[in-house]
Amino acid sequence: MNDRVTEEKPPPPPQTDQEMLDRIEQQTFRYFREEANEKNGLLADRTEPGAPSSIAVVGLGLAAYALGVERGFWTREEAVARTLSTLNFLRNSVQSREEDATGYRGFYYHFLDLKTGRRTYESELSTMDTALLLAGALAAAQFFDADDEKEREIRRAAEFLYRRVDWSWALNRGATLSHGWKPETGFLPYRWEGYSEALILYALALGSPTHPIPPECYQACTSSYAWKKVYGIEYLFAGPLFIHQLSHVWIDFRGIQDDFMGKRSIDYFENSRRATRVQQEYAIRNPKQFKGYGKDCWGITASDGPGPATIEVDGTERPFYGYVARGAPFGPDDGTVSPWAVGTSLPFEREIVLSTLRCFIEDFGLKDRHEYGFEASFNPTFPDLTHSKYGWVAPWILGLNQGPLVLMIENVRSGLLWDLMRQCPHVVRGLRQAGFRGAWL
Numbered sequence: 001m002n003d004r005v006t007e008e009k010p011p012p013p014p015q016t017d018q019e020m021l022d023r024i025e026q027q028t029f030r031y032f033r034e035e036a037n038e039k040n041g042l043l044a045d046r047t048e049p050g051a052p053s054s055i056a057v058v059g060l061g062l063a064a065y066a067l068g069v070e071r072g073f074w075t076r077e078e079a080v081a082r083t084l085s086t087l088n089f090l091r092n093s094v095q096s097r098e099e100d101a102t103g104y105r106g107f108y109y110h111f112l113d114l115k116t117g118r119r120t121y122e123s124e125l126s127t128m129d130t131a132l133l134l135a136g137a138l139a140a141a142q143f144f145d146a147d148d149e150k151e152r153e154i155r156r157a158a159e160f161l162y163r164r165v166d167w168s169w170a171l172n173r174g175a176t177l178s179h180g181w182k183p184e185t186g187f188l189p190y191r192w193e194g195y196s197e198a199l200i201l202y203a204l205a206l207g208s209p210t211h212p213i214p215p216e217c218y219q220a221c222t223s224s225y226a227w228k229k230v231y232g233i234e235y236l237f238a239g240p241l242f243i244h245q246l247s248h249v250w251i252d253f254r255g256i257q258d259d260f261m262g263k264r265s266i267d268y269f270e271n272s273r274r275a276t277r278v279q280q281e282y283a284i285r286n287p288k289q290f291k292g293y294g295k296d297c298w299g300i301t302a303s304d305g306p307g308p309a310t311i312e313v314d315g316t317e318r319p320f321y322g323y324v325a326r327g328a329p330f331g332p333d334d335g336t337v338s339p340w341a342v343g344t345s346l347p348f349e350r351e352i353v354l355s356t357l358r359c360f361i362e363d364f365g366l367k368d369r370h371e372y373g374f375e376a377s378f379n380p381t382f383p384d385l386t387h388s389k390y391g392w393v394a395p396w397i398l399g400l401n402q403g404p405l406v407l408m409i410e411n412v413r414s415g416l417l418w419d420l421m422r423q424c425p426h427v428v429r430g431l432r433q434a435g436f437r438g439a440w441l
Contacts, residue, residue, distance in 0.1 A: 060403025207430025239327020
């Protein structure tokens, strides 16, 4: 793994939107090329020294490797080698009830030691993060379709991993999927209910050929959705941007509807477009008077922050948070903006996203300061000794930010990941079991 900071003089600001996206995509992809343990294929959660691997980041990486081949960022042979290393480790790693196993019943622990691949941080066996991992494996299986032994092995390994997962066990005798399980205490008390990033989770659980959950589980989830009207915009509400993005990284929701969206005559893609508009409008109105907010500076989501701290700023006592799921317009919000979350909204609102990205680059100088592109988050309101325009800046780059950004840019440019997942029979079957119809389905 490389030091993220580069001493090279940054290139001049891009002159066209295409050049800007080219540079963002190439720099962001470097994270997945560099922040890996080559022996087992695991990817670091973040650039912080000693950080563990995140299985969600591994899944995003498996999808990003295909993008890297298509864009010429590395060779097909390099991508095949990394993909096989990852999948073979996952297939052969310890699956048991032991506290230091890698997984259990086909699921994987949220955080794994980057070197040993064993559970770390006393993390949970995560249903959502396992879904992201498997989505990446299935995307790799679709992309690496050559008739040679290595690529056939990728397809076999991905299919094995998916078929092994016991989704019905994760219901824990309930109507909806559990967030996870720990060997010390059993299932977590939380369930995937209400609108969240879990559309991809339910699609994979419903589509399983071995241990599927019944369609009624998805209906139980959607029954607790909250439809709201904010700034005159009606939409299925969730405050943080990532909820409106993460499943869309994998699935092209344009024109397909489940029962909930069918009754409202829109689709989830249009819903995310509206949520993006709400985020920008919130920044324009700026009810808490945070520095920097405006039509070209918005984007709040789950992210690191400058806190926890409560500090008086210009006569006003303000709370600042650490890592939290920030949301608009009802909070929490402390003035922390995430450029990656703006870029990940590119498919939904191209013009306002491009304008904002350009502002981050040219006005705030928040890119090309290191080899992986944008800073993860910044907060101009938080007192900073350098008195810079961008104030506090997150010290680490997160793989969970980099993946959605680079993959959504590519979806806009070529539809690569959307096309791969449309060809995956398990995803198609899961969406149909959930009641999705229309367009490409």
